[in-house]
Amino acid sequence: MHVEVKDPDGKVVLSRQYGSExxxxxxxxxxxxxxxxxxxxxxxxxxxxxxxxxxxxDIQVGEHTNNYPEIAAKDKLTELQLRARQLLDQVEQIQKxxxxxxxxxxxxxxxxxxxxxxxxxxxxxxxxxLILTGLWQxxxxxxxxxxxxxx
Amino acid sequence: MPPRGxxxxxxxxxxxxxxxxxxxxxxxxxxxxxxxxxxxxxxEIAQGTKCTLEFQVITGGHYxxxxxxxxxxxxxxxxxxxxxxxxFTFTASRNGTYKFCFSNEFSxxxxxTVYFDFQVGEDPPLFPSENRVTALTQMESACVSIHExxxxxxxxxxxxxxxxAQGRSRAEDLNTRVAYWSIGEAIILLVVSIGQVFLLKSxxxxxRTTTTRVGS
Numbered sequence: 001m002h003v004e005v006k007d008p009d010g011k012v013v014l015s016r017q018y019g020s021e022x023x024x025x026x027x028x029x030x031x032x033x034x035x036x037x038x039x040x041x042x043x044x045x046x047x048x049x050x051x052x053x054x055x056x057x058d059i060q061v062g063e064h065t066n067n068y069p070e071i072a073a074k075d076k077l078t079e080l081q082l083r084a085r086q087l088l089d090q091v092e093q094i095q096k097x098x099x100x101x102x103x104x105x106x107x108x109x110x111x112x113x114x115x116x117x118x119x120x121x122x123x124x125x126x127x128x129x130l131i132l133t134g135l136w137q138x139x140x141x142x143x144x145x146x147x148x149x150x151x
Numbered sequence: 152m153p154p155r156g157x158x159x160x161x162x163x164x165x166x167x168x169x170x171x172x173x174x175x176x177x178x179x180x181x182x183x184x185x186x187x188x189x190x191x192x193x194x195e196i197a198q199g200t201k202c203t204l205e206f207q208v209i210t211g212g213h214y215x216x217x218x219x220x221x222x223x224x225x226x227x228x229x230x231x232x233x234x235x236x237x238x239f240t241f242t243a244s245r246n247g248t249y250k251f252c253f254s255n256e257f258s259x260x261x262x263x264t265v266y267f268d269f270q271v272g273e274d275p276p277l278f279p280s281e282n283r284v285t286a287l288t289q290m291e292s293a294c295v296s297i298h299e300x301x302x303x304x305x306x307x308x309x310x311x312x313x314x315x316a317q318g319r320s321r322a323e324d325l326n327t328r329v330a331y332w333s334i335g336e337a338i339i340l341l342v343v344s345i346g347q348v349f350l351l352k353s354x355x356x357x358x359r360t361t362t363t364r365v366g367s
Contacts, residue, residue: 054193057180058176058178059178059179059180061179064177068277069277079277079291080290080291080294082277083277083291083294083295083298084294086277086294086298087294087297087298087301090298090301090302090305091301093305094301094304094305094308097305097308097312098308100312101308101311101312101315104312104315104316104319105315107319108315108318108319108322111319111322111323111326112322114326115322115325115326115329118326118329118330118333119329122329122333125333125337126333126336126337126340129337129340129341130340133340133341133344133345134344136344137344137347137348140348141348141351141352144352144355145355148355150355
């Protein structure tokens with residue numbers, strides 16, 4: 001299986017070929033939608049499995065990646081300290097999410113204001129175009145009919 | 152933020168996904184569902200485990216999708232058509248591989264992005280190796296309740312983030328639609344007004360007897 005991870009700007013963060021089993025980790029450097037693509041180029045699979053591949057996928061994000069028994073053993077924490085560490089990790093995740101939300105809200109607001117501007121300018125432009133074409137039509141037809149000696 | 156998974160570009164190989172087959176796990180995945188496509192996920196669940204499936208459509212069309220959950224015998228436990236968001240809890244009645252599918256087959260040309268959260272069993276305890284002989288101290292039970300409260304905060308944040316993504320996707324759609332419509336209408340206006348003038352001119356230029364009165 002080939003794994004490719006792209007960040008929100010489209011830049012490839014990770015691109016590796018694994019065998020039938022693999023494990024990968026990455027840390028995001030920009031907030032936003034990351035894409036994880038897995039595909040298999042194996043032609044052998046296509047011949048035998050009848051075109052279907054069942055893939056076992058396990059994705060863990062943020063504080064779920066922490067293995068608490070391991071951390072307790074490594075840092076030699078008491079039970080209470082470990083619980084406090086878990087709570088700290090959770091609160092950190094909440095803070096990160098709220099920062100991200102501020103960034104998203106800004107983008108949303110920019111899009112809405114851009115739409116607002118476009119609607120405003122378009123209304124003005126449309127009115128101007130309408131008036132100008134109306135005037136042009138009248139002038140053009142008037143000179144045409146005068147030439148035809150109808151007016 | 153849950154990452155977004157996508158199917159590979161090779162049509163001959165259909166990938167079906169199996170989630171982490173563990174006694175207690177939660178999997179959150181946001182994936183892209185192309186038009187006229189169906190994506191299935193499989194999970195091995197032990198008997199008696201309480202599971203919850205929650206899904207929400209984030210972008211695409213009318214923001215709805217078909218969902219179907221089947222047990223190992225093929226009995227349909229949950230089936231809903233064209234739902235935007237739903238949550239379903241069930242207890243596994245037997246061991247085996249449970250399957251749930253999201254279908255976008257009713258849509259002709261819109262890709263959908265669907266988020267789902269499949270929770271199997273309760274969260275694993277922090278100290279799996281210890282046998283709890285003594286009761287929790289006050290500090291510890293305070294920590295446990297804070298932990299549960301923070302979990303629900305994170306859960307609310309996830310749903311809020313998805314709602315915001317949905318709103319933002321609609322706003323961006325609106326923005327591009329306004330842009331295209333403005334340009335299109337300007338062109339139509341000019342073409343129609345110039346065309347009217349020339350058509351009117353053509354009415355008058357062929358007649359010999361110009362007795363028709365002009366104007367109002």
